[in-house]
Amino acid sequence: MAVLWTSQDAATATGGRATRAFMATGISIDTRSIRPGDLFVALKDVRDGHDFVADALKKGACAALVSRVPEGCTEADPLLIVPEVLGALEDLGRVGRARARAQVIAVTGSVGKTSTKEMLRAVLSAQGSVHAAEASFNNHWGVPITLARMPQDADFAVIEIGMNHPGEISPLVAMARPHAAMITTVAAAHLEAFENLEGIAREKACVFGGLEPGGTAVLPTGLPVTPILLEAANAHAAKVVTFGPEPGSDYLLRAATIMGDATIVQAETAGAPLLFKVMTPGKHFANNALGVLAVAAAVGADPAVAALDIGQWAPPAGRGARERIWLDIIDEAQSFDLFDDAFNANPASMAAGLEVLAGQTPRDGVGRVHRGRRVAILGEMLELGPEEGRLHAAIAEHPAMAVIDIIHAAGSRMRDMFESLPRDQRGEWFESAKDLAARAPHLVDAGDVVLVKGSKGSKVSLVVDALRKLGQPGAAEAFKGKE
Known part of the structure; x- marks a missing residue:
């Protein structure tokens, strides 16, 4: 891989001091995904990145960007010591852009x-x-x-x-x-x-x-x-x-x-x-x-x-990507379609997702219900301020909801929306997405088209994970290209 930063270049950009020469081919802030040759940046967030420097070096980091010598390390280790880590990262960004x-x-x-x-x-x-x-x-x-x-x-x-x-x-x-x-x-x-x-x-x-x-x-x-x-x-x-x-x-x-x-x-x-x-x-x-x-x-x-x-182009995971979940490894008709849009939500994106669902055609004659359904599984929209109650309730009035067969929901903010629905559209509501995810086998059926939508913080991605687990191992490979 090409060298992104030499120790001299990085020290010049940040005004820092390199304890040893290094050549970085990448930059990482997470030891779980670090690759050999990465410069590990010890940012402070929920945890202090300095606590993970020793682990990063063991995993192949070429050096670590730090504001002090971390515990478990010495100046014999490859460190780029700077006054403040985030400020030094910004310096690297500015120089990276300039060159x-x-x-x-x-x-x-x-x-x-x-x-x-x-x-x-x-x-x-x-x-x-x-x-x-x-x-x-x-x-x-x-x-x-x-x-x-x-x-x-x-x-x-x-x-x-x-x-x-x-x-x-x-x-x-x-x-x-x-x-x-x-x-x-x-x-x-x-x-x-x-x-x-x-x-x-x-x-x-x-x-x-x-x-x-x-x-x-x-x-x-x-x-x-x-x-x-x-x-x-x-x-x-x-x-x-x-x-x-x-x-x-x-x-x-x-x-x-x-x-x-x-x-x-x-x-x-x-x-x-x-x-x-x-x-x-x-x-x-x-x-x-x-x-x-x-x-x-x-x-x-x-x-x-x-x-x-x-x-x-196809949407990235969690951003409206569509996939087929096969419930049977022998009968490919025993399957449902899933739109994973569980990463972000606000009234505009919620409306867009519901319109996509409303435009889909389910498959009849398969599954327990024998009638394909449009199924919406909705988590909360966060960071909406004082109007959040009204904005959640308004979802029930969106025109696309008229052709959606059943709506499941999670979170206290979604309760007003759920209770505003006609009784025949109400599926299941739970306070937490975790509890709704536990009901995954009962939320969908073969032939359904399913939208899962909510803010990342609503944890509605747990429902996506649970729905994927309904798929039979090996079915995706067996039916590849047939969906």
Whole structure:
């Protein structure tokens, strides 16, 4: 593997002192996933990373970034000693960004950051080498890690930028210095830290403040807060590109038609028709795909090639990915389809997930019930502030709910929603997702299409795990390619 940081380079970047020479081929903050050659960064979070330095070195870390000699280590060990670890990591990120030749893209938004980042990774990979954030590395340590890991010869870099509170985006985008910045959408999320949707929009719009000279702002139309985004974009960007269903959008969404496991997108840009497909169901994916094409063009990629390659993209785990769970290793009909969307939830993404479920066709004539059902298993939406009760209850009134056969739910915030449902739609409700997961064999049946949706903190992913365990070992291999 190529060397990312020599001890001399890292010491110069951070103002630290290396006790021994080293060459780092990667950067890690977790000993559970550390690889030989990684520089281990001893961050302090729930636990102090200094407590794990000795273990990291035993597992092959080339050195550790520390603010003191940890217990179990001596200066004979390879250490980079700095005044403060997070500040030194930020220094590595800034230097990593400065020395790279890549066209840098920043992605933020209330919904769809990670899936859009992965979509960009997919479409740009055919046109150059791409460096992108792992998982949801989008916060005060995730962004500098991503930048510090950036290979100097990468052609493109995709940096995901998130926030929970006011003032978080500006320092992160100042570190990333993107050539193009995209906002996916602005919706009711993190309302406990913001007075209203306008406040969220102003914070998201800060992503345009860090654009490089000549940079491009890419933003959605048709939102109540689009004018706020446009004002910030016009103030900081050399070029502003819009996408969405609103007439006058630079990338105009004409129609998004869900057909099985795909979404057919009809759009228009510069007066020319644009037709492509996204290999996952969801109108929200279609809209974000348009934004992706706008970004690809902004950083010099061929948008026509990108439109073809976007059809190869699939959502990451926990972000709406669809899978089939086989309940019988002999009879492939004894199975159900699962949409795992258990990583994040707010009213906008909940609505999008329910619309996807409503558009699915279950299979009749199999299983105990003999009638395929659309099944929603919903966990709580967190960080919604004083309006959380009303926002949860409003889910029951969403038009998509009319064609969903049964709804199971977990969490006290979901109880009002559950009790607002017609009795024939009510499945099971429990205070905790763990208790609901224990009922997994009774929640679904063969022929069903099942959506599991909730915030990560709701632990509704436990239900996903329990549903997967209903699958018969070896069935996925036996029926591969037949679903």
